[in-house]
Amino acid sequence: MSIANRKPFPLALISVGFVIVWVFLAAFPFIWTVWGSFKVEQDFFSRETWWNAVTGLRTIAQTGSAFTGDGYYGAWVTRDFMSSVFNTAIVTVCVVVISLTFGTLGGYALARSGHRYTFWILMAALVFRAMPHITLVSGYLLPFFQMNIWGYLPTSIIVLVAINQPFTLWMLHSFFLSIPKDLDESALVDGCSRFQAFRLVVIPVMWPGVITTGLFSFLLAYNDFAVTAMLLSQPNQTMVPKIASFLGTVQQEGNVMFAVAAVVSATAPLFLLVMFFQRQIVSGLTAGAVKG
Amino acid sequence: MPHRAFFAFILPSLVAMILFIALPIASVAVQSLFVQHEKVVVETETCAPFGGCKKETRVDSDATAKLRHDEPLGKFNGFGTYLDRNHLAVGEIKAILASSTGIGNVVTQIYNLPFYKALSFTLTYTFIVTPFAMLLGFCIALGVNTLPPLAKGPVIFFSLLPMIVTPLVGALIVYWMVSTQGIVGATLQNLFNDPTLSLKSSSVLTWLTLLAYGIWHNAPFSFVVFYAGLQTVPDDTLESAMIDGASRWERIRFVIVPHLMPLATFVALVQLMDNFRVFEPIVGFSADANATSLSWSIYNDLHSQVDQLFGSAAATSMLTITGVIILLSPVLVRTWREFNRR
Known part of the structure; x- marks a missing residue:
């Protein structure tokens, strides 16, 4: 540590204290909800004291044990959250694969072409990136009803791929700029066609950038609510719209714990993602910043 | 990179963006100029033997459904939707300003427009x-x-x-x-x-x-x-x-x-x-x-x-x-x- 970073004791204390408060604020809601999802509603939403949710007073009285999986059973089995999980898996995998395929081709072309129109394509992509998704959805609905393709998974997949393209293009464009031009140009000199140069020379070195971009495509598809809520029919719903539909019906029946369990189930994969790919997420967030 | 190669590479991504981002924006622009058809109302006259004749209006739901099915966009409304109470509310704002009783009141009334x-x-x-x-x-x-x-x-x-x-x-x-x-x-x-x-x-x-x-x-x-x-x-x-x-x-x-x-x-x-x-x-x-x-x-x-x-x-x-x-x-x-x- 350099001298410039050395701090007098009180200041260091304040600084560490501030970070501790922030970490608490960031983490506590998740820890609390995960813990509470194993209790009964009268404990997690206790009218008496929140201490009941810690000790599980009512949970013990009702189920005989301090932890119960009733919420999970209700959500996954009774309310068929299982099929939404399956749908989400299909949607996210397809969106990531297709948008990376389109994005690497497009991003590579944008990074290697010096023509004026690349600027316009990138600017259009920036404007498209800023469009609120719900405004686009209001444009889809009527044509999709007419063409009779509303409600199916493939429709949502291709829509999410398209919405994802501007971001993917920008990110991969700046990534390909960091790969030296000489690499594929020497392949061209050796007699490769453009596509061969891409396939044989660029693809082997592009994986770090592709994985980072893929993580963000995954997050977009996984976290989306506007598109999947409006474009999927009831049986094809993915997790997030399913959770939203829980809210209306479940709250009346007094089964809020189903929704809590579903929320925790939907957050768990994201926990794992951050745990394993923290470095890539951080570098992806900053890559755009440093170059954009 | 020559134009041909460039477009070959970027085509899938460009097509996806045009079809699902640019066209929907155009579609939104067109839709915003139309409103849904009003319900078809038919007027029927029923004559009871002693009570004389009564004119009744009722909604013809079949005709309404048919009309809405045939012309899903609805009827042309120009910029009417933009100016109505649920959007820019031009008329309402004029009325509020005309009857204004202090700036706070005007702000509250305008805030109440959706x-x-x-x-x-x-x-x-x-x-x-x-x-x-x-x-x-x-x-x-x-x-x-x-x-x-x-x-x-x-x-x-x-x-x-x-x-x-x-x-x-x-x-x-x-x-x-x-x-x-x-x-x-x-x-x-x-x-x-x-x-x-x-x-x-x-x-x-x-x-x-x-x-x-x-x-x-x-x-x-x-x-x-x-x-x-x-x-x-x-x-x-x-x-x-x-x-x-x-x-x-x-x-x-x-x-x-x-x-x-x-x-x-x-x-x-x-x-x-x-x-x-x-x-x-x-x-x-x-x-x-x-x-x-x-x-x-x-x-x-x-x-x-x-x-x-x-x-x-x-x-x-x-x-x-x-x-x-x-x-x-x-x-x-x-x-x-x-x-x-x-």
């Missing part, structure tokens, strides 16, 4: 959450930067969670905690000794909750970017500033902040774009009685169980798109100038 209500929350959210989240992110970055290396990893892990979590899910998690029976809501009731205290009961409290949620959700992004930026601040400059007698605060103000300025513009741009489309928190907090946003009004028009109001949703969408373009215009103009200079 479009302006949504617009005011959207703008407040955008322009309060963005700077505060950036400030909080910057402070966290400064704090984390002085931690021992071993502690940094876990701190960054937990800091990323509020940002990475699905917006709707994050909103629900916080909402359950601040609801009257949740841990925070119940504690606040005890603290203020007011059993009726509820964050949903007044607009001010709802707005504050949503803004606080927005800052919590957005701060990690600024934190990560600024933290990465802090790693590149040259030590030499900092030390020479120290030798020149700069205090700790002056070093932050005159060395670190200018160094991070380009990153700050980037973060501000991304956050403005994302916050302007604020939508999921309103659904998650079920806050629509006290706070609505432009995105939420579009969703509400499309989601209604009885009639989907395509025309109304499309008009709001067009107004939202105009807003996005106004928001982006400084950036677009600057990029255009830089591009021309090259």
Whole structure:
């Protein structure tokens, strides 16, 4: 540590204290909800004291044990959250694969072409990136009803791929700029066609950038609510719209714990993602910043 | 790269963007000029033997359904939808201004019009959450930067969670905690000794909750970017500033902040774009009685169980798109100038 970073004791204390408060604020809601999802509603939403949710007073009285999986059973089995999980898996995998395929081709072309129109394509992509998704959805609905393709998974997949393209293009464009031009140009000199140069020379070195971009495509598809809520029919719903539909019906029946369990189930994969790919997420967030 | 090869490479991505982003915008523009057909009303005369004849009007549902099926767009309405009470409300505003009794009254009345209500929350959210989240992110970055290396990893892990979590899910998690029976809501009731205290009961409290949620959700992004930026601040400059007698605060103000300025513009741009489309928190907090946003009004028009109001949703969408373009215009103009200079 350099001298410039050395701090007098009180200041260091304040600084560490501030970070501790922030970490608490960031983490506590998740820890609390995960813990509470194993209790009964009268404990997690206790009218008496929140201490009941810690000790599980009512949970013990009702189920005989301090932890119960009733919420999970209700959500996954009774309310068929299982099929939404399956749908989400299909949607996210397809969106990531297709948008990376389109994005690497497009991003590579944008990074290697010096023509004026690349600027316009990138600017259009920036404007498209800023469009609120719900405004686009209001444009889809009527044509999709007419063409009779509303409600199916493939429709949502291709829509999410398209919405994802501007971001993917920008990110991969700046990534390909960091790969030296000489690499594929020497392949061209050796007699490769453009596509061969891409396939044989660029693809082997592009994986770090592709994985980072893929993580963000995954997050977009996984976290989306506007598109999947409006474009999927009831049986094809993915997790997030399913959770939203829980809210209306479940709250009346007094089964809020189903929704809590579903929320925790939907957050768990994201926990794992951050745990394993923290470095890539951080570098992806900053890559755009440093170059954009 | 020759034109042919360029277009061969970019074609799939370009086609996807044109078909599913550019065309829908055009489709929204067209839809906004139409309104749904009114119900077909038929007038029938029924004559009872003694009571004389009565004229009755009733809705011909078959004919209505047929008409709506044949012309799904509805009938042409020009800019009528834009000007009606649910959008720009030109007539209503004129009436309010004409009968004005003081500025506060005018503002309240205009705020009660649905479009302006949504617009005011959207703008407040955008322009309060963005700077505060950036400030909080910057402070966290400064704090984390002085931690021992071993502690940094876990701190960054937990800091990323509020940002990475699905917006709707994050909103629900916080909402359950601040609801009257949740841990925070119940504690606040005890603290203020007011059993009726509820964050949903007044607009001010709802707005504050949503803004606080927005800052919590957005701060990690600024934190990560600024933290990465802090790693590149040259030590030499900092030390020479120290030798020149700069205090700790002056070093932050005159060395670190200018160094991070380009990153700050980037973060501000991304956050403005994302916050302007604020939508999921309103659904998650079920806050629509006290706070609505432009995105939420579009969703509400499309989601209604009885009639989907395509025309109304499309008009709001067009107004939202105009807003996005106004928001982006400084950036677009600057990029255009830089591009021309090259």
